Amino acid sequence: MRAPMILTSLPLAFTLLAPVHAQEVRTGADAFGTWERDAPGVSRHIRPTDLPPPSLAQNDPEAPDFENMANVVPAPEDKLPAVPEGFKVQVFARDLNQPRVIRIAPNGDIFVAESGSGRVLVFSADAAKGGPAKPEVFAEGIQKPFGIVFYPPAEPRYVYVGATNQVVRFPYRLGDRRATGPAQVIIPDIPTKRHWTRDLAVSRDGQRLFVSIGSSTNVAPDMPKKTPEEIKAFEKTHGVGAAWGDEENRAVVRVFDPEGESVRNFATGLRNCSGMAVQPGSDTLWCTGNERDHLGANLVPDFLTSVQRGGFYGWPWYYTGGNEDPAHAGERPDLKDKVLVPDVLLQAHSSTLQLVFYDADAFPAEYRGDAFATMHGSWNREERTGYKVIRARMKDGKPTGVYEDFMTGFVLDAKTVWGRPAGIAVARDGALLVSDDANGTIFRVAYQGSK
Numbered sequence: 001m002r003a004p005m006i007l008t009s010l011p012l013a014f015t016l017l018a019p020v021h022a023q024e025v026r027t028g029a030d031a032f033g034t035w036e037r038d039a040p041g042v043s044r045h046i047r048p049t050d051l052p053p054p055s056l057a058q059n060d061p062e063a064p065d066f067e068n069m070a071n072v073v074p075a076p077e078d079k080l081p082a083v084p085e086g087f088k089v090q091v092f093a094r095d096l097n098q099p100r101v102i103r104i105a106p107n108g109d110i111f112v113a114e115s116g117s118g119r120v121l122v123f124s125a126d127a128a129k130g131g132p133a134k135p136e137v138f139a140e141g142i143q144k145p146f147g148i149v150f151y152p153p154a155e156p157r158y159v160y161v162g163a164t165n166q167v168v169r170f171p172y173r174l175g176d177r178r179a180t181g182p183a184q185v186i187i188p189d190i191p192t193k194r195h196w197t198r199d200l201a202v203s204r205d206g207q208r209l210f211v212s213i214g215s216s217t218n219v220a221p222d223m224p225k226k227t228p229e230e231i232k233a234f235e236k237t238h239g240v241g242a243a244w245g246d247e248e249n250r251a252v253v254r255v256f257d258p259e260g261e262s263v264r265n266f267a268t269g270l271r272n273c274s275g276m277a278v279q280p281g282s283d284t285l286w287c288t289g290n291e292r293d294h295l296g297a298n299l300v301p302d303f304l305t306s307v308q309r310g311g312f313y314g315w316p317w318y319y320t321g322g323n324e325d326p327a328h329a330g331e332r333p334d335l336k337d338k339v340l341v342p343d344v345l346l347q348a349h350s351s352t353l354q355l356v357f358y359d360a361d362a363f364p365a366e367y368r369g370d371a372f373a374t375m376h377g378s379w380n381r382e383e384r385t386g387y388k389v390i391r392a393r394m395k396d397g398k399p400t401g402v403y404e405d406f407m408t409g410f411v412l413d414a415k416t417v418w419g420r421p422a423g424i425a426v427a428r429d430g431a432l433l434v435s436d437d438a439n440g441t442i443f444r445v446a447y448q449g450s451k
Contacts, residue, residue: 004371015269025402032347034383035411040084043404045213046301046345047167048320055296061327063218069379070387070417079443081389081443082409086364089407089443092433093123093133096440100422101199101275101354103148106156106328111138112435112442113145113161114173120145120161122177125428128444135300136177139170141314142194147200149209149275150291151258158258160209162198167211167260186260191216191250197353201276204283208255212287213244216274220325223247239268241312241335253287253307269339275354275373279306282397288352288373289342291319295326297381302352303342304373304392304399327328343399344371350386351376354424362430363447364413369394372406372432375422387411389421389434407434407445427436 001109009153023041031044080089091101106112108125110336112135119140127133139161141144147162158169159179164307167187170179193213193214202209223245226234234244242265253273255266266285273287285307291300292315300319317332318324321341346352355373370393375386389407393400410419423435423442433443 006223010290023404035387036383036419038388038405038408038411040405040408044111044347044401045400045402046347047401048323048341048345049082051301051320051323052296052298054299054326061221061292061294062217068382068384070377070384070411070420071415072420073412073416073418074439075418075441076412079409081407081419082336083407083445084446087445088448090128090446090449091132091143091441092128092444093135093442094440096121096135096435098437099406099435099440099442100197100437101146101148102423102425102433102435103150104425104427105150105174106154107208109175109177110425110427110433111159112147112423113148115144115146115437118142121147124177128427128429129430134390138177139179139183141400142168142183144196147211148196149200149202151202151209152206153202153204154206160186160200160202162200162211163190164192164196164198167198167200167256170373186258187211187256187263189252191246193246195250195272195274197272197274199274199276199287199354201278201285204278205283207257208274208284209258210266211254211256212270212276213250213252213254214270214274214290216246219325220245220247220251221327223316238270238381239265239310239312240338241314241332242268243316245412247316253285257370266309267307267313268306269311269315269318271315273307274352276307277355277371278358279397280357280359280369283395286355286357286371288355289313290351291315291348292325293349296348298348298385301348302346302350302375303341304344304346304352304355304371304403306399308340311340312338313342320345344392344401346373346375346390346403347385349378349381352386354420355392356424357428358426358432359424360430363432367391369397371399372424373403374424374434376420376422376437377410377417384414384417387417387420407443410436 121135144164150156168183377387
């Protein structure tokens with residue numbers, strides 16, 4: 001990842017207005033597009049039947065077809081993201097080293113995984129008052145920290161942190177700005193090849209914790225052969241559709257008890273669940289999904305989905321339901337009807353990282369219960385996608401499949417961007433916090449009312 005760039009010209013606050021009047025939902029082929037068509041309020045609904053057939057399939061599914069990394073530059077003077085009318089963007093913090101996951105403690109303090117420095121930072125709940133905030137270091141010396149959860153959820157005694165190689169916890173009491181003891185390893189020896197983000201979530205009753213572990217490859221091309229009997233025995237202990245070899249216990253969400261004494265697969269076939277959240281008012285776990293590359297510009301779609309216990313989501317044999325992956329044609333016909341279709345399909349190669357449900361009342365009522373997600377942005381397609389924050393529409397707690405652009409404007413041209421959204425959280429005052437890990441910035445988005 002790029003080192004953070006120092007911002008020297010960002011103003012503290014600036015309001016950008018964009019129309020939010022009802023727009024027609026783009027469907028079918030019109031639902032696909034590039035950064036040039038992005039703007040707050042633009043809505044899309046991608047259905048499984050809208051997906052094109054695979055293209056660009058290669059003999060080596062690990063070989064890249066496009067490597068189109070963006071050139072990241074500092075924010076132009078007076079430049080802030082575009083947001084819907086009535087919302088205001090403020091620089092909450094800057095000069096951080098790859099800030100990613102943001103989590104809010106029960107007392108409102110703001111914890112940030114600074115993945116580039118190996119630290120977990122903490123800002124006070126009132127840090128936004130008076131301009132860009134300065135953090136304190138809660139813990140350091142962690143290998144690529146990412147996921148953060150508080151346990152037990154209501155009155156925590158620990159902060160759990162997902163490092164790339166293990167899950168650890170630190171002693172904690174509400175209001176602590178520095179860990180009062182060393183890290184205790186709860187889950188050791190997590191493999192680190194390729195996908196390194198380890199997000200964490202905790203069930204509402206505090207009895208179960210979850211950790212996401214992405215795959216070590218694009219589409220598991222080198223798994224050794226197993227007989228049907230061997231596969232059946234393997235799946236009894238690892239879950240339906242679980243991959244093996246170097247992919248054993250990868251491309252999964254795992255569930256564990258608070259002491260780490262029992263660790264098992266909760267759901268399988270999730271190539272890279274980079275972000276997790278428990279939907280408020282329920283015990284439903286959700287995750288973001290980053291699917292395989294090299295099948296074309298519009299395959300395979302990213303997604304947001306609820307995660308069912310024992311659920312199988314396809315990788316590496318299938319994608320988006322019963323669509324067979326060309327790299328594994330004819331290998332697992334027994335799985336075709338067992339693949340769960342994700343709830344919200346998103347544009348492929350957007351690199352969707354984190355999600356959060358909006359459960360506050362500072363935004364207009366129509367936002368309550370909706371999900372927000374960050375798109376880190378594409379690197380492996382010819383025309384750029386992602387680099388924004390989207391809002392997934394819910395109705396009565398259920399996904400509609402429609403999502404719309406909420407925060408855009410990070411792309412300057414076909415080659416250049418000035419930000420890559422990564423983490424997202426709802427602060428105690430109802431504002432939305434969004435981290436940009438390319439330029440080391442955290443933005444605060446608050447609703448000011450219609451002008």
